[in-house]
Amino acid sequence: MCGIVGIISFDQDLSLRTDLVDAMRPALSHRGPDAVDQWVSPRALLVPRRLAVVDLAGGRQPAIATDDAGRDVVVLSYTGEVFNFAEIRAELVTRGHRFRDRSDTEVVLRAYQEWGADCARRFRGMFAFAVWDVRREELLLIRDRFGIYPLYYARTSRGFAFASEPKALFTTGVVEPVVDRAGLLEALSFTPTPGCSVFKDIREVIPGEVVRFDHNGVHRSRYWTFTAREHEDDLATTERTVSDILREVIRQQLVSDVPVTAMLSGGLDSSAVCALATAHRAGAGGPLQTFSMDYSYHLDSFRPDEVHDSPDSPYVEKMSAHLGTDHHELLLDWNHLADPEAQAAVVRAMDRPIAGLDMYVSLLQLSAEVRRRSHVVLTGDGSDELFGGYMWFHDPFYVRAQQFPWLGVSHRMEFLTGLLDRSLHTELAFADYARDRYHEAVAETPLTGKETPRERRMREITYLNMTRYLRVILDRKDRLGMAVSIEGRVPFCDHVLAEYVYNVPWSMKVADGREKSLLRAAVRGLVPDAVLDRKKSPFPTAQDPRYRTALREQLRRITEDGGSAVAGLFDQQRVKSVLTDPSYGLRAGVTRMSIEAAVQLHHWTASGVRLELT
Missing domain, CATH: 3.60.20.10 (Aminohydrolase, N-terminal nucleophile (Ntn) domain)
Structure with a gap:
């Protein structure tokens, strides 16, 4: 790197x-x-x-x-x-x-x-x-x-x-x-x-x-883009082929003159990478070093939500014990996430505001923990986009929606723009912009011309994820890792694997009725059943209410002290709803991500970025 x-x-x-x-x-x-x-x-x-x-x-x-x-x-x-x-x-x-x-x-x-x-x-x-x-x-x-x-x-x-x-x-x-x-x-x-x-x-x-x-x-x-072609292998052959390609990818990506470590979240993707890496390294240089992150609050107070059924830590423990890895877990509190210096470091690393500030701050902290022991790490990034792991691949509401499927998760609430001045929001026409970008992306989707309507739609969603959403994931991996001089390797983004799996029919990707069943079959026997059968759980977000309270106080300082270059960008009524409403603005349509976006805009301009919006 x-x-x-x-x-x-x-x-x-x-x-x-x-x-x-x-x-x-x-x-x-x-x-x-x-x-x-x-x-x-x-x-x-x-x-x-x-x-x-x-x-x-x-x-x-x-x-x-x-x-x-x-x-x-x-x-x-x-x-x-x-x-x-x-x-x-x-x-x-x-x-x-x-x-x-x-x-x-x-x-x-x-x-x-x-x-x-x-x-x-x-x-x-x-x-x-x-x-x-x-x-x-x-x-x-x-x-x-x-x-x-x-x-x-x-x-x-x-x-x-x-x-x-x-x-x-x-x-x-x-x-x-x-x-x-x-x-x-x-x-x-x-x-x-x-x-x-x-x-x-x-x-x-x-x-x-x-x-x-x-x-x-x-x-x-x-010089390259996805190409659509008919898939001729049966299910058993497809599963073996995916397994063989993955083994070869891991073999190649373990080549290094410095120690190679791995992220281990307790989910299928990182567990598969760690299992294959451990199998290939058998007897070479001691156990694989693995790393995970969780929030202290979740250890005793985790609450299932729409996308998180279970906390990661128990599954990380099972997987680490199964493989015999040398595991390191980083525990973070709400105050780590609300630290203005840590937030500003994320904005500097990314060169922009992002969605999910708490996740980025925690990943930057985890990257720093990895860097104390190594500067090369394997991750499971790219698997959900390729094999269909996200909820929006499976819920009919998101599949039918004529928009980027990850935007549907907001239930018509604004991810990042909820606090913007309403006249500016109207002038910029965010909804029109998102719609136009969506139709451009769908029109690019490589098709054979022989797909059923269902197969065509799932190819479109896969293409949207592989060419748009994956950008978010890979930028996050690269910038937060490189902020502390870590090289992140992503085996699921091997183009030979991606070209093959892209053309596998959707029916094979969900052969057992669950998300990523093709990947489950490809690594069965390497991963404990408890982890293999675990429902997809995204990277954890902070549930501690003290984090939201800290964000509110940051917003108060930004908008009331008069020292921020972005204070004038926000809708004062919506700001007031965040500062006074027990729902922290949810009743007015303001998500936590919108509050985080306001905080990031402040850090962004404070770093020297100049907004020219007139």
Whole structure:
């Protein structure tokens, strides 16, 4: 895991801009604490940072290819892991390439020399990288198929810049931290739009995309997207195939020169990953280290709700005992979640407000706990989107709704916009924005043309989750982990697995009448029945009423003290309902997420973000 930032200019001499180098070097220190370097020329300035995971002594960046005269011809700034790099390296050796080290970084460099931008089609892994072709004066930005690693860019009259995170782009001087109305819509709608960022003039490289910049401007193309095809395997063969692919994925993703650990929530997804990892590691290097988080309040006072049937801790204990892992549990209280410094740290890490602040704060704390022992961790992210784990795959109300299904969970209440001034809310037309983004996404869905109406709808919902909702999950994993220099690996986002499962008929995915029954069958015998048969339970949210009380007090300070740049954005009647109504504004249509959003908007602007909404 690393971080990259760079700038390209055809109308100034960047080799003279030592000020830019000095500004860019510390911008992504959290993504690469082990090393930092730069490559400077009149046209290009690249500053990569490294978190060393594979080939600790080698793998230096930027990786540079030279011609016979020793002149630099290709310069690579790379983040990520190509898990099949050994196989690609062996092929490249047969084609005459010579290697200086045993890192995947150099494999990516030589693969570009051999195949150009098409090299990405051969990679199995998670990556985002920039290639500066010196002779062509051309920059390529390439991102993995699901966007596991972030990559942003900006082109303005001041030049072209790219970076792993927006905050690093701001150090280049090409773009400023400005959010206009379009950005606020994107930030608060909970409808992630591929390619869009929340900042004015900044775009995100779409997963599976190649972005080229040269003297003729910016050119974009896709090297991968889902493809629909008829599934020919029977159920038994399908279950075996999924099991075989998962075993191979775990084998590949355990390759590391530093210890690999795992998250263990007591749910099916993380338990499957831990079970497969334990089986593969048998007898190697001691027990697998695992990590979980829970709230102290839940130990004695947990209450089942619409999506959480049971607390995680008992199932974590069962799974850890079954596998013999070296387990570490982090217990948090309401005051950890309401800590303004922790909240601000989340907003800085994400570069934006998000839905579910308590979850993000707790995950940031958990990531810090993991970092004390390791900086590579396996997670179960991506399984629910691929195998159909969320409630909105199964409840007819959400399946029928002509909107992003996760928005239906709000029961027509606003997730993040409940406290916004009503005139601003009307002008921005959040509902219209969400509807338009939904129809765009549905229209993209790959279909064979032979689906029944039911099968077509379930393919649409799967596609919405894999291309939109998964963005939220992967961004959360990446930013909160990298805020404390942790590389998160996501086996369920292996593209070979995803391509196969995407085309499995829905009837096979729920063969036993439950969510993710295909995955259950694939790992049966590895996971205890109590965990295997547990109903899907999402990441826990804080039930302690003292957390909501603390949020109310934060809102009071933001709106009454006069020191917040966002106080004028809120509807005063709705604010009053939160501050005085025992329901904390629920009667007025204000959810806890809306209060958290107001708190985050305050932290966001306090960090230097400028709102331009007129």
